[in-house]
Amino acid sequence: MDIRNLKGVGAARAELLAARGIHNVRDLLLYFPRDFDDRRNIKAIADLTPMAINTFRAVIYNLPARSFSRGKSIVKLKIKDSTASITLTWFNQPYMTRAFVKEREYLFTGYVTENPYGLEMRSPIHEEVCKAQEYAYIIPIYPNIHGISQKIFRAIIKNALDIIKSRGALSVSGIEAQLFPEILPDAVMAGYNLMTRLHAIINIHMPQTPENFYKARRRLSFENFCIRLLALAKLKEILKVRCAPWDKLNVNIFLSRLPFPLTDGQHEALNDILRDMSSGYVMNRLIQGDVGCGKTAVAMAACYAAIQNKRQAALMAPTEVLARQHYISFNKVFAPLDIQVVLLIGGMPKSEHVKNSIKNGTAKMIIGTHALIQTDVEFYDLGLVITDEQHRFGVRQRLGLSEKGGSAARGDKINKCHVLIMTATPIPRTLALVLYGDMDYTRITGLPPGRNKVDTFYVTGAYRARVHKFIDKEVKLGHQVYVVCPSIETITEPMTETITQDNPPVESVNTAQDMQSVTDYAAKLSLSLPGVIVSVLHGKMKPYEKQEVMDLFYCGKIDVLVSTTVIEVGVNVPNASLMIVENADRFGLSQLHQLRGRVGRGKDKACCILISDAKSRAAIRKLKAMEKISDGFELAELDLRERGPGDFFGTAQHGTGVVDTREDMDILDQAQSAADLIIKNGTHEREPLAGEVNRALGSGIISL
Ligand code: ADP
Numbered sequence: 001m002d003i004r005n006l007k008g009v010g011a012a013r014a015e016l017l018a019a020r021g022i023h024n025v026r027d028l029l030l031y032f033p034r035d036f037d038d039r040r041n042i043k044a045i046a047d048l049t050p051m052a053i054n055t056f057r058a059v060i061y062n063l064p065a066r067s068f069s070r071g072k073s074i075v076k077l078k079i080k081d082s083t084a085s086i087t088l089t090w091f092n093q094p095y096m097t098r099a100f101v102k103e104r105e106y107l108f109t110g111y112v113t114e115n116p117y118g119l120e121m122r123s124p125i126h127e128e129v130c131k132a133q134e135y136a137y138i139i140p141i142y143p144n145i146h147g148i149s150q151k152i153f154r155a156i157i158k159n160a161l162d163i164i165k166s167r168g169a170l171s172v173s174g175i176e177a178q179l180f181p182e183i184l185p186d187a188v189m190a191g192y193n194l195m196t197r198l199h200a201i202i203n204i205h206m207p208q209t210p211e212n213f214y215k216a217r218r219r220l221s222f223e224n225f226c227i228r229l230l231a232l233a234k235l236k237e238i239l240k241v242r243c244a245p246w247d248k249l250n251v252n253i254f255l256s257r258l259p260f261p262l263t264d265g266q267h268e269a270l271n272d273i274l275r276d277m278s279s280g281y282v283m284n285r286l287i288q289g290d291v292g293c294g295k296t297a298v299a300m301a302a303c304y305a306a307i308q309n310k311r312q313a314a315l316m317a318p319t320e321v322l323a324r325q326h327y328i329s330f331n332k333v334f335a336p337l338d339i340q341v342v343l344l345i346g347g348m349p350k351s352e353h354v355k356n357s358i359k360n361g362t363a364k365m366i367i368g369t370h371a372l373i374q375t376d377v378e379f380y381d382l383g384l385v386i387t388d389e390q391h392r393f394g395v396r397q398r399l400g401l402s403e404k405g406g407s408a409a410r411g412d413k414i415n416k417c418h419v420l421i422m423t424a425t426p427i428p429r430t431l432a433l434v435l436y437g438d439m440d441y442t443r444i445t446g447l448p449p450g451r452n453k454v455d456t457f458y459v460t461g462a463y464r465a466r467v468h469k470f471i472d473k474e475v476k477l478g479h480q481v482y483v484v485c486p487s488i489e490t491i492t493e494p495m496t497e498t499i500t501q502d503n504p505p506v507e508s509v510n511t512a513q514d515m516q517s518v519t520d521y522a523a524k525l526s527l528s529l530p531g532v533i534v535s536v537l538h539g540k541m542k543p544y545e546k547q548e549v550m551d552l553f554y555c556g557k558i559d560v561l562v563s564t565t566v567i568e569v570g571v572n573v574p575n576a577s578l579m580i581v582e583n584a585d586r587f588g589l590s591q592l593h594q595l596r597g598r599v600g601r602g603k604d605k606a607c608c609i610l611i612s613d614a615k616s617r618a619a620i621r622k623l624k625a626m627e628k629i630s631d632g633f634e635l636a637e638l639d640l641r642e643r644g645p646g647d648f649f650g651t652a653q654h655g656t657g658v659v660d661t662r663e664d665m666d667i668l669d670q671a672q673s674a675a676d677l678i679i680k681n682g683t684h685e686r687e688p689l690a691g692e693v694n695r696a697l698g699s700g701i702i703s704l
């Protein structure tokens with residue numbers, strides 16, 4: 001049913017709703033609240049719970065006042081009841097000064113914080129008590145829709161629910177089509193104790209009890225995960241593109257030129273790759289392996305195979321620093337085999353010459369950054385694309401990777417090439433399925449022999465002077481040192497951020513005060529350690545500046561590199577033996593593990609020192625875990641359990657609302673077994689589930 005025909009929605013509101021992707025009653029009811037407010041429980045101000053959404057009622061005796069700070073308008077209103085007082089704050093809503101009438105009583109709902117000045121509620125929603133109809137209910141709180149208040153939106157939802165509750169169905173162009181038919185098979189419904197779909201839709205919007213809200217939410221995210229997983233499985237089938245099988249897959253000549261025999265784990269990964277290349281289908285494989293497990297050698301062998309089959313191979317690194325590093329190591333092995341290796345990165349002199357060699361096929365092995373496939377580079381006959389250390393890649397971007405493959409000269413009908421993605425970010429199995437469910441998956445286990453474990457120590461800031469002496473000692477032994485700080489410059493003023501209901505404060509702002517910054521730290525360190533050459537590296541530097549610093553560090557002209565996490569990915573300086581992480585509590589376990597992996601790459605004993613003054617039990621537990629556990633996957637599983645999955649998705653995937661909490665993870669786990677069951681029973685082929693899966697594929701919803 002068109003949204004305009006719904007009671008409470010006219011043309012103007014229909015437009016506002018459309019801006020949020022709501023076009024019909026179905027869309028409307030699929031716009032779920034992000035939380036609820038239990039208005040059966042209206043509290044006195046003294047009883048409000050900080051860090052949660054609360055409702056209280058109070059009479060207003062004075063009107064709000066408006067002030068400005070850094071170009072932002074702030075409206076504040078101090079309110080008292082017989083128990084206590086609270087400050088209400090609205091950012092950038094100057095009209096709130098006119099929203100109230102003195103001596104009337106209002107209900108306020110919002111996120112409550114507690115600061116040294118007392119209680120505060122930021123951007124609350126309000127309602128005059130005498131007009132409030134939703135008093136003693138549990139009311140849903142929706143993600144804001146521009147131009148439509150919560151109250152009005154709730155009324156619109158109620159009208160829509162009345163229709164489906166009375167009929168359970170809607171008339172769509174003359175056909176009685178049920179709007180929310182059950183899509184999950186009976187076996188899954190019973191096996192996982194799920195609410196029916198219709199019931200869940202009703203209860204997410206209008207729960208009688210909080211328990212019903214949670215049950216509804218579980219059911220709906222369960223369904224959401226199932227659909228995504230089934231869509232990914234289907235995508236994997238769709239992506240199966242036929243290609244001529246490769247036949248020259250003996251890579252022994254190459255292997256004999258490596259200065260070491262492959263580990264068992266490297267062999268297994270290589271076998272998976274060679275099997276894919278001979279399968280007659282385009283390879284689409286993710287290789288995961290802990291830092292230092294030797295992914296580069298596996299990548300080289302794969303490239304060698306491609307080149308043996310008279311195709312070009314391309315390797316893409318996420319940064320120029322890494323691209324250059326790969327160029328050097330590939331050249332060492334490939335040049336004696338008479339294979340021409342070229343490096344292509346932005347702003348390079350002679351790049352025309354390089355592009356020509358790529359186009360006419362004399363360049364066999366091409367190394368560069370992502371620009372390699374995004375720009376006007378033309379390949380002669382690209383057979384294999386490898387991306388290294390790229391763990392934040394969406395499905396859609398991955399689909400783009402193979403597009404440059406094939407050969408116009410040979411007349412390939414399908415312009416696709418083999419794709420291999422290598423990542424050192426250990427992703428727990430459950431998440432790997434959601435993030436990379438469309439790919440085949442190999443995990444390299446084990447490290448090359450003789451690798452020294454990096455000893456890890458967790459100390460407080462009180463030890464900093466001693467740590468600095470240790471730096472001095474390592475440098476005098478001819479070693480190099482990394483220091484990682486969380487920020488670039490010291491922040492002198494407290495950050496002001498608009499905190500709204502959609503963006504509640506997550507941590508206290510003043511922690512910034514004791515945060516170590518790269519520039520300050522480097523300055524202090526050079527003062528206290530004369531004779532030690534200290535340099536900085538951070539994301540705000542120009543690419544050529546970064547390159548210069550990295551080059552100097554590679555060849556040992558810099559002793560200590562103080563940097564932000566820009567060095568996290570893939571950098572290989574075997575002479576570096578000490579990694580110091582300041583404010584270590586600010587980093588996730590997986591990230592700390594990545595940082596630690598930068599040292600211990602040479603023959604000498606390496607060590608990692610984590611400095612933190614954090615007092616929270618979780619932070620201490622985390623840093624102690626780093627001391628004990630050296631396996632990246634074990635840490636990743638722990639990280640997932642401790643902090644929830646947010647970190648694994650990275651910023652690019654934020655806001656998809658896919659898996660946000662640990663509770664979501666549990667549901668995802670169950671949905672994965674359910675999806676397996678559904679595929680096994682073949683029930684995913686049946687309507688209406690098949691329709692939902694196709695809808696997900698079509699809408700791009702799975703480009704996580
Ligand atoms: P990553 O998997 O982190 O990319 P690299 O490929 O950079 O690891 O390898 C790390 C180091 O281990 C390199 O110096 C490499 O030469 C060495 N290496 C790789 N494979 C082996 C092996 N089978 N035996 C001994 N050393 C190896």
Ligand code: MG
Pocket residue numbers: 295296388389570
């Ligand atoms: Mg690597």
